[in-house]
Amino acid sequence: MARKIMFKDAINEAICLEMARDESVILLGLDVAGAAGTDQERDAWGGVLGVTKGIYPKFPDRVIDTPISESAYIGAAVGASACGMRAIGELMFSDFLGVCFDQLYNQAAKFRYMFGGKAVTPVTIRTMIGAGFSAAAQHSQSPYSMFAHVPGLKSIIPSNPYDAKGLLAACIQDDDPCVFFEHKALYTMKGEVPEEHYTIPLGKANVVQEGKDVTIVALARMVQVATQAAKALAKEGIECTIIDPRTISPLDKDTIFSSVEKTGRLVVVDEDNDRCGFATDIVGMVAQDLFRSLKAAPQMVTPPFVPVPFAANLEAEYIPNAAKVQAAVRKTLE
């Protein structure tokens, strides 16, 4: 498997493969093709950053540009999926959740339960997360914790091209509502990705590396930050396990727990703040369930409790970096 492709192309490939395999897969969103209603050639955009470019020419009936009406088209993706389709709705930036959240929060997530198990809503929402682009407070957030909090939704957060392809395929095939978070800084990341179709099970963490001293849990771009930190620490003789949960709901508690049982030390790195966020979530459940295994206070490396700033220097300081992770790891070893 020597072929290396970019994260965004892995996503594109997953969509194409699923659309080819299954006629009920459709893609809805803003400019997911582009040039609708003009006299020029369609597929002019392929989404705001070109991730879906080239899909429209292959499946013109099933790649559907919509007006800027997120409630309507995300809701339509949900509704179509409750009626036998497998719709992929693209919410351009996850920061926009507030304009359409009800269709996920109270509709897609709850149909099955409210309807006594009779509903199946295999909708997938693709959406961007992440800071680092001077995109400021409304285009840089990573609000997956709000989705993970909602029973009935699944939340998927890939950290590399291989996982992106396999997890997205799994989401599309999955019979539950899935929200797939794509970190915009990873789009150009290259990695080995098989050409053929494959899936990665939802709810199975990836152990990025094993080390006996400390367990680091990180998602998306923070996996790179953790890896960088671990490399530096290795030079000092500190061996880290890095766990990328890949999906935070369902969460692979077993993998995290069995690592913490071995290392007795936990650091969670997250790009979102810790108040009712992913970092406290992991630390909280470990503290409750594995208290006796912990040798030191678990540590969180997260941004401060502020909106994402625009200025480059402030934003760089906002995002957790390897130095901060190293410090947190050392603290668990004091």
Place this chain on the structure above:
Amino acid sequence: MARKIMFKDAINEAICLEMARDESVILLGLDVAGAAGTDQERDAWGGVLGVTKGIYPKFPDRVIDTPISESAYIGAAVGASACGMRAIGELMFSDFLGVCFDQLYNQAAKFRYMFGGKAVTPVTIRTMIGAGFSAAAQHSQSPYSMFAHVPGLKSIIPSNPYDAKGLLAACIQDDDPCVFFEHKALYTMKGEVPEEHYTIPLGKANVVQEGKDVTIVALARMVQVATQAAKALAKEGIECTIIDPRTISPLDKDTIFSSVEKTGRLVVVDEDNDRCGFATDIVGMVAQDLFRSLKAAPQMVTPPFVPVPFAANLEAEYIPNAAKVQAAVRKTLE
């Protein structure tokens, strides 16, 4: 201070007093007066459960019924507040956050930061929470953790009439966006409430009772559940401290921490599930910052990770009760 009034009347009183004190206070929402556009007398509803009844006759220009357009009128409350008013927007049930969340999440919460400190947005959103009324999955939730996660918002959750009046007054006078969560099961709770105007500072916990063995943290209706549990435990000689944070953002860490430092044991009781919720939030920060003080694994007593069920027996089982709190407390003492 012998006068006893109901929680809902305390809220009504706080609004009236603030409207009388300050001309810029206005109230916006669905049927907050009622009978708009009919030939009958206004003030026909006073909100869906009558909480604001009687305010319209006193301040007819400033009690404003709106069409069912939460984004527009909650956003208008935000916009008016950014222009010198102190608007109180009523979001009938907090479950409806998904139809208007952007106006709080990306607008009210971020103005001040994005605009370099120049904006002041003293908006207050009043909204109902809580299960126990067979109101099912879309009218029984307690999603304050999603608001507490957002830098720029304050989240206030009173547990008794006295606090409700003082905290709501504080919210209305506060210069930041506040979300005030009213548990519907508390509306008829009676308690001593002074007639005069007073405020309770945001960010100051209430120590409901002190006991040396275990610290219980609980909000809203769960304070009663905790108290009931503590009473039963007292008979066994187990002494509990009960802390009601009252506001979860800002959070009075000091009060919680200093209690846990004394007791070494922590139980968090919450009516919302624990995934990225309030319970993990408290347990997570205590585990990180007070690890050495903890004598036992902190415990969370929360509903299962499911939507709120309709059937009475299921709903009763869903909501944390005193027996479960007692069991959790005992677990910390094993």
Place this chain on the structure above:
Amino acid sequence: MKAQLSKEDLLRAYRKMREIREFEDRVHVEFAKGTLPGFVHLYSGEEAVAVGVCEHLNDLDRIASTHRGHGHCIAKGVDLVGMMAEIYGKQTGTCGGKGGSMHIADLDKGMMGANGIVGAGPPLVAGAALASKLRKDGSVGVVFFGDGASNQGTNFESMNLAVTLELPMIFVLENNGYAESTSVKYSAKVGSENIADRARGFGMPAVTVDGNDFFAVYEAAGEAIERARKGGGPTFLECKTLRYYGHFEGDAQTYRPKDEVKNARANNCPLKRFAAAAVEAGLVEAAELEAIDKDVLALVEKAVKEAEAAPQPDMSALLTDVYVSY
């Protein structure tokens, strides 16, 4: 009164309307006893809308409903006995007792759910209609919503989306004059008496009919549904009607003119009007309708008895049905 309605059609339509009326009147009585939990919004008085529309639909066609959903469920063919048990929160309910009055759904019948969120239906039905369109099976999507809901952004967005994508979708506005205690004259000052005017601005055909006249609704709905099935895109259908009870059970209704409901029940009842017209035209006999009335009375009685006797859900049901797999 349209020629295309056979006697069988007429009797079926009448039966549906009677089922709704009887069901709701009975729920009203039972609620007053304090035996029913939760928020309950009754549909009595609006029967001609649900039935006038749904009589054109089959199980492949989808509808989405509102907080006031019982009528739509019955009209779309959801089993009334299961519905009653659901409202009682029992294991034998349509949703196993986990949804309740505001969340009754039956996807096999094309009923996508009552809904506790005002304005949630239109996007969902846009999706259903999109599925219909892509499958090319001639099915349609119908969304019911109130005058209050007509002001929700989701509704406007969905109208535009339906026009953009030329969806086989019908927007059925049940304009009963009130959203809770608020008059439509306040909440939707469209400059005319008809909210349909607003829809026309979105570029779709829009009509306003007397929603208490089954035949008017039936005819207008038939035209719209026919057009949608043939690829002619969405239609907006405003039906003017009135609810006979409060917004929900427990509403003191001081916002209504004193005799509004009494007069409507006497002079403008959709069932009475149907019966009078059909009997007068010699299409059905009064005795046939009375027989239906008796039948339905017994059916609803049975529903209540079974609901009362049914067990609560098993405690294990608390944790199931959240995900297909997790």
Place this chain on the structure above:
Amino acid sequence: MKAQLSKEDLLRAYRKMREIREFEDRVHVEFAKGTLPGFVHLYSGEEAVAVGVCEHLNDLDRIASTHRGHGHCIAKGVDLVGMMAEIYGKQTGTCGGKGGSMHIADLDKGMMGANGIVGAGPPLVAGAALASKLRKDGSVGVVFFGDGASNQGTNFESMNLAVTLELPMIFVLENNGYAESTSVKYSAKVGSENIADRARGFGMPAVTVDGNDFFAVYEAAGEAIERARKGGGPTFLECKTLRYYGHFEGDAQTYRPKDEVKNARANNCPLKRFAAAAVEAGLVEAAELEAIDKDVLALVEKAVKEAEAAPQPDMSALLTDVYVSY
């Protein structure tokens, strides 16, 4: 060309338009060098809309803007030098470098902010207009939004709210034909060429004007604003225009006809049209306009130089300005 515009008025309006054009053209150039961060959406080509409207406004009047906000800011009187520094993310920026291009605001000038959320402005301005109404100070609220944004539920809801509450509010639709790469012909098939028709259905006066004709915008806006100030409620004003650059800097724009912008720049430029009309009518002299052009060029040059030279925000700024008190 209206009598009420004095020479001074004309020159001020022209200066504003020139400031916008020069500012945007320069940002375009600087962005291409790779020195500017983030997403940047330029307003060149649409100057007559912002200026034609804002020339009627004072600091008590409020506007809310969009992702394409520089033009509205300049027209409303926000300091251009501070704006440039903001776009560079510098401490001297209007928002201290914490907001950037998409979040420039200056509340003292009645500018409630550019906005990264399409459709966020209308509710906010409804609130501003409500404040105006309650204060009875004769001020108004104006919201600018695009053809794409016109499909957002918030916009429709706010139109209805403005009608319901009779708010002193003006909805200014900048119909530039595109939302990103999507044609308005696709996204808003209102059945006519004019989205204003949709607003009329909400019960408010609605007009469509040539948005590249300053005088047409000025006149229509004046009438609407006058009516709002006098308690006559909201108006919808559709201005047809064109953006000269891509949706954002970096857009390849393959969705546009080859010569669309070239032709527009040559034959339909709002500044050229203004100049030609005003000079021809003998109201201003060409030399006066040229002097303004030179002035503005220098001003923008100064803005860039100062922005480049300004320091980044102090690191402490990361943590401040989240709350007034916490």
